[in-house]
Amino acid sequence: MFLVAVILILQEILEAALLLSVLLAVNQQMGPHLAGTRKLTLHWYAAAIVTGIFGAALFAWAMPTVSEWFDYAGQEVINALMHLVVIGGLYTHCLLLQTNARQTPGPHIGAGVALIVVITLSITREGAEIFLYINGIMGTPTAVTPALLGAGLAGGIGISAGILLYYSLVGFSRVVTLRIGLVLLALFAGNMAAQTILLLTQADWMPYTPQLWDTTGLLTEYSVTGQLLYALIGYEATPSLAQAVSYVAAMLLLASTPLFRQSWR
Amino acid sequence: MKRFRSLLFPMLIATSARAAAPELTLVIRDHLFFPSTLEVPAGQKVRILIDNQDPTPEEFESYPLNREKVIPGNTKTVVFIGPLEPGEYPFFGEFYPKTAQGKVVVK
Numbered sequence: 001m002f003l004v005a006v007i008l009i010l011q012e013i014l015e016a017a018l019l020l021s022v023l024l025a026v027n028q029q030m031g032p033h034l035a036g037t038r039k040l041t042l043h044w045y046a047a048a049i050v051t052g053i054f055g056a057a058l059f060a061w062a063m064p065t066v067s068e069w070f071d072y073a074g075q076e077v078i079n080a081l082m083h084l085v086v087i088g089g090l091y092t093h094c095l096l097l098q099t100n101a102r103q104t105p106g107p108h109i110g111a112g113v114a115l116i117v118v119i120t121l122s123i124t125r126e127g128a129e130i131f132l133y134i135n136g137i138m139g140t141p142t143a144v145t146p147a148l149l150g151a152g153l154a155g156g157i158g159i160s161a162g163i164l165l166y167y168s169l170v171g172f173s174r175v176v177t178l179r180i181g182l183v184l185l186a187l188f189a190g191n192m193a194a195q196t197i198l199l200l201t202q203a204d205w206m207p208y209t210p211q212l213w214d215t216t217g218l219l220t221e222y223s224v225t226g227q228l229l230y231a232l233i234g235y236e237a238t239p240s241l242a243q244a245v246s247y248v249a250a251m252l253l254l255a256s257t258p259l260f261r262q263s264w265r
Numbered sequence: 266m267k268r269f270r271s272l273l274f275p276m277l278i279a280t281s282a283r284a285a286a287p288e289l290t291l292v293i294r295d296h297l298f299f300p301s302t303l304e305v306p307a308g309q310k311v312r313i314l315i316d317n318q319d320p321t322p323e324e325f326e327s328y329p330l331n332r333e334k335v336i337p338g339n340t341k342t343v344v345f346i347g348p349l350e351p352g353e354y355p356f357f358g359e360f361y362p363k364t365a366q367g368k369v370v371v372k
Contacts, residue, residue, distance in 0.1 A: 004360070008360070133360055136321035139320060
């Protein structure tokens with residue numbers, strides 16, 4: 001039970017932790033470059049994490065009802081919607097960081113709100129499963145302690161991975177940090193788009209499209225590296241045509257913001 | 266050529282697959298899947314009704330099928346799979362993986 005809890009919870013936490021680190025690193029390095037602007041303070045991130053945890057609890061509580069919507073497609077549809085809002089939020093965040101910097105000095109209220117939306121929904125989606133799992137475990141008294149210990153360990157590993165990524169990113173020069181950070185954000189948006197397609201296909205709201213390739217032999221999705229890459233950039237061993245197309249489209253959407261054309265020098 | 270056909274074949278199916286897909290039922294009880302082997306016709310989309318009769322939630326997960334869905338305790342849900350090529354596609358319950366194991370056999 002201990003190991004199951006570690007793996008399960010780590011899978012859920014990792015994506016949000018890594019995203020948070022990249023956003024933090026990008027924002028942190030953005031500030032000094034853009035004269036007269038202020039960085040988003042850590043309060044924004046803290047607020048986003050708190051609302052995300054509440055969102056996750058709420059989503060878990062509503063899950064039995066949501067599941068039955070649209071002839072049992074409710075979970076996929078709501079999840080897909082959250083993925084799309086995350087893409088929109090990332091796009092808005094990147095757009096406003098730049099626009100705001102060019103015009104008025106001061107804190108990026110719009111960019112901050114977009115950041116809160118992105119982080120809140122990322123935690124809501126993944127966190128709901130943790131709440132459901134822990135709640136289910138509560139019915140088996142002997143399993144509670146190992147599961148909670150596992151959850152604690154997974155939380156520790158997830159947060160450590162996030163911290164490690166953050167410091168690896170800010171360890172580079174500012175130009176390099178921003179370049180890598182922005183590319184990671186674009187890949188993350190692609191990941192969200194591909195997951196949306198997968199969810200809608202699973203619910204039969206979208207037609208099946210053929211599988212493009214199979215890299216299971218090279219790197220399985222359930223290996224540690226596979227899981228890490230899945231969380232960071234949405235690694236998929238057997239992507240479908242629609243997944244690949246949507247991945248590229250969302251990547252290009254983010255790359256179309258002026259932020260990606262900055263020289264940062 | 267074989268590769269090209271394997272791409273084209275499902276595409277042709279996708280256009281006509283909107284018609285009612287065959288349905289199979291998968292029951293979860295005592296953290297086990299019944300039946301633990303689901304036989305599915307090749308090249309066809311299938312609707313799997315998952316009936317979780319346990320009071321605890323479970324997550325239906327399969328890497329080869331690219332499927333993942335939480336089923337709260339004492340609820341039902343639906344997952345569509347396929348069209349698939351003949352072969353075996355294992356799945357498991359992520360919340361109770363020691364016992365909740367099964368596979369889809371495509372013929």
